[in-house]
Amino acid sequence: MNFTIENIVLLFSILLLVGVISAKFSTRLGLPSLVLFIAAGMVLNQFVFFDNAWLAQLLATVALVIILFEGGLQTKWESVKPVYKPSLSLATIGVIVTTLTVGIAAKFVLDLTWAEGILVGAIVGSTDAAAVFSVLGNKNVKRKLATVLEAESASNDPMAIFLTISLIQVIQSPSFDPLTLVLSFFWQMGLGLFFGILFGIASVWIINKINLDSSGLYPVLSIALSIFAFSVVTIMNASGFLAVYVMAIVIGNADLTYRHSILGFNEGLAWMMQMVMFMILGLLVFPSELLDVAWQGIILAVFLMIVARPVGVFVSLLFSKMNVREKLFISWAGLKGAVPIILGTYPLVEGLEHGQLMFNVVFFVVLLSTVIQGASISKAAELFGVTRTGKKTESPHSLELISIGKTNSEMVEVRILEESAAANKRIHEVDLPPKTLITAVIRGDQLITPEGSTKLFPEDVLYVLVKKEQKMN
Missing domain, CATH: 3.30.70.1450 (Regulator of K+ conductance, C-terminal domain)
Incomplete structure (x- = not known):
């Protein structure tokens, strides 16, 4: 394709149209919308050549900030508070255990070094809330389990990102001090949490006091504040993603001017960023390359679904009051999504020896596990007896004055x-x-x-x- 301004604008409009249509039919097909977005990107790469991993990572990072911000805005503290302990355990201990378990398998299946194998495990260690709930259809999962899954999925991204970046540093500098890694963890997470609360409180004050001439500027202001917070915290070598999520929770649970405008705008923008992000990531993948790692991808995907994820869940929920059936459902509902594929571009950008192999395998694993688990998650809810009777209490209606x-x-x-x-x-x-x-x-x-x-x-x-x-x- 000749990349004129007109063609680029046309391509962007096609991406959005295909994304909207894909989202409409994803639930009917029993698949997360991200699968259809990625598939659309893979089809488009037959006509558009795109292999700029750095640009894809940049766009994906901005998209992830917006997606995390929207997720935090929608998080109700009164719902999360009763289940924050199991959710936090899954988001930390669960991710670490899953990372190590998958890493062991990846080391032997892909013939990598220990550090490279564990890096693959870290990349696929987090789950995705949007992927989980987009395929539940009309099934009502117990409120407690739904909240645990949602809170885990929204809060485990910073841990996966930290592990991925740290392991890349270990691979690039074998003399990297493990103590430095531990101190870096507490620095990143501690400052991310602190500045997330600080920026959240400051943002609420700014939004309520600034008195803008147009109501349409308030949603733009909220996005600007979230990106600013991410940038400042990241420059300080702390977790900008954690800061954005915590900041959004503070904002979303505060008494806010033009709340409906801000929430509605961010929801629509998050959807748009998901569409564009997944399709661009799909453009990076060539089906022939996926076929080259098919058997390795199948082995790792199956291992992740039936061994690594359950081990991570049962270890992290060892002292939880949840029964075995509930833990099994949480294990099966650990769908992968945005973050693993985005993190898969990190080894590519850093020029690691097996970077392309890692990206292709991670892409294959995420796609396969999402398709299989996504298509069966409603049946799994019934099988493990974790559905609740009655109709959903959430309403599709909205009203804004x-x-x-x-x-x-x-x-x-x-x-x-x-x-x-x-x-x-x-x-x-x-x-x-x-x-x-x-x-x-x-x-x-x-x-x-x-x-x-x-x-x-x-x-x-x-x-x-x-x-x-x-x-x-």
């Missing part, structure tokens, strides 16, 4: 449950807090204008205008 962005009121969404005190009552019979107004009732696909005589039924979705201080109580 820009005009109340700076006021002391907020529009909140409430779903009426079977056990709710308001279920099967008329609105005038419901004891509402002072100055609280039900503005809309959504029942199925119908929008009902609420009146005092309107009866509320289970599964109704209400939009309620409340004072912010009442919402926080």
Whole structure:
């Protein structure tokens, strides 16, 4: 293809269109959307030659910052708090154990040195929340397990990134002091956590106080702050990714001006970055090269799914109250996604002797494990008995009133449950807090204008205008 400005713009639009269509059909096909994005990239590389690993890594890093930031914004601290211990254990001990277990297999299967083998293990050591939940379909996993998986997937990336970068340093400098590695870990994670909280608090203050002329600038400001935080913390040789995620959690759980605009914008931008990122990574892969490492990839993928991941889960949850069935499901739900493929470009960029081999094998392993586990995760939930009865409590509806962005009121969404005190009552019979107004009732696909005589039924979705201080109580 002739890379004129017009052709590049056309290619970018095609990437986005293919990405949106892929996302729409991914759930119906029982596959994570990332698989279809990557497949689209692999098809496009038959027409577009692209082998710039450095540029791919740069774009992927920016994309990952935005994806982690969006994930943190959506993380509700009250949901994560009860399960932070098992999630943190999975995100640290689990990643380390999985890394070492896969590393042993990779050393012999790929005929690598010990450091190179463990490097492969570190690259595939983390899981991906988007991949897990994009294939659950209509299956309702127990809330506790879903939260554990989500928190683990969002928080284990910094550990995998730290291990990957550290092992590359060990390979490049065999005299690298192990004590330096340990001190580096505490430095990176400690400063990442500290500055994440600091930047989060500062960002909330800035967003609420800056008083911009246009509401559309607030989401842009939030993205700018996240990228700035990542850059500053990374320059200090600390974990910028951890800082961004922690910062986003602080922002997402704070009383925020134009919250709906910021959340909606970041969700859409994160989707766009996932599409572009995975397709560009797909452009780096040539099917013929994947076939060359097919048998090694199959062995490592199977080993990762049925040995390494379960070992990591059971060791890290040794003192957890979870039963065997729940641990087995968590093991099977450890789908791979963005980070392993991005980390697979690191050996390429650093010019390691077996960098191309590592990238191809990692790509093959991630793709294979995601396809197999992604297509069977709903069945696994039923097999291990970890589904919950009833319908999902999450609502696909959203309502945004820009005009109340700076006021002391907020529009909140409430779903009426079977056990709710308001279920099967008329609105005038419901004891509402002072100055609280039900503005809309959504029942199925119908929008009902609420009146005092309107009866509320289970599964109704209400939009309620409340004072912010009442919402926080």
